[in-house]
Amino acid sequence: YFGVFPFVFGFIANTAPQGVEIMTDIDKYLSFVINMFIAFGLAFETPVAVILLVKFGILSVVQLRGARRYVIVGAFIVGAVFTPPDAISQTLLALPLWLLYEIGIIAASRMSPLVKEPSPDPLDS
Template sequence: MIELRDRLLRIIIGTVLITVVLFPFANEIYQFLASPLLNSLPLGGQMIATDVTTPFFVPMKVVLLAAFMISLPHTLYQIWAFVAPGLYAHERRLIGPLVFASTLLFLLGMAFAYYLVFPVVFGFIAHTAPEGVAVMTDIGKYLDFAMTLFIAFGLAFEVPVAVILLVSAGVVNVATLRGARSYVIVGAFVIGAIFTPPDVISQVMLAVPLWVLYETGILVASLLQRRNQQQLH
């Protein structure tokens, strides 16, 4: 319990320190987050704040999000340092790379959403607004929308890790995963339809990476399975 308390304190302290450092730049960080929408708005378009406290609290939420993401390697290291002594050697060899890969893939998913999906989605929304309708999004609602897409794409990019863990734990085998390919493709497009705006392009931009990452997970899992079988023989 003492070890757990110390690790949690280190995680909290690390996140708080980064939050304090980023606080003076809260508005600039929010401006960076909102730039895909602002760049897609017609000339003279802007964002609005409908609540009294929104102009302060929304940038603060963005700072906390940025601090969490920046401190994520430190957080994961503390978690790893806590659980590693209780693992077998072969479990440490597997979980260490998976923790690193899952962190990297989640960040890549967020980057994919920000740099590729956001411009397409916001461009579509801005150009399909009826004539005479001014597109002026509330900054709080924009943050909620951006967070939803960040989480959706971040989790979507975790598919290879989930596939490898399922195969390594013996829950499923590679042959079963290959047999379920058609269901996964349909499911990927269903997920794309649920978590993205109602345009075909953004749905495809989530569904296709899901499918590709699923295939990547199968490939890596089959290679690991083959290596383990060779070691046993």
């Protein structure tokens, strides 16, 4: 809240035309703040989702690394959908979402067991 909202509110206040007084509607303000909280709350669950996908074998770390470019585009699309129509708030949601995805990949690669070569069975000789 204290990191993103001052930038977003400052940007919105500075885009108002000169001589126009900003009058906020409490209903629209609360709706805006709640939507932003939900969007950022879901974004910060990304590492947990990535780790669970790898842990349950749904995706591998290699697949997640290969999907990186699609995740970056998807993060900006999510930022465009869940934030007001300005580039600053979109970027302030998309960049942490992408970084959290990368953190999830790093954590999943450290938590996933290493693939070992099968040891030769002495009975097969």
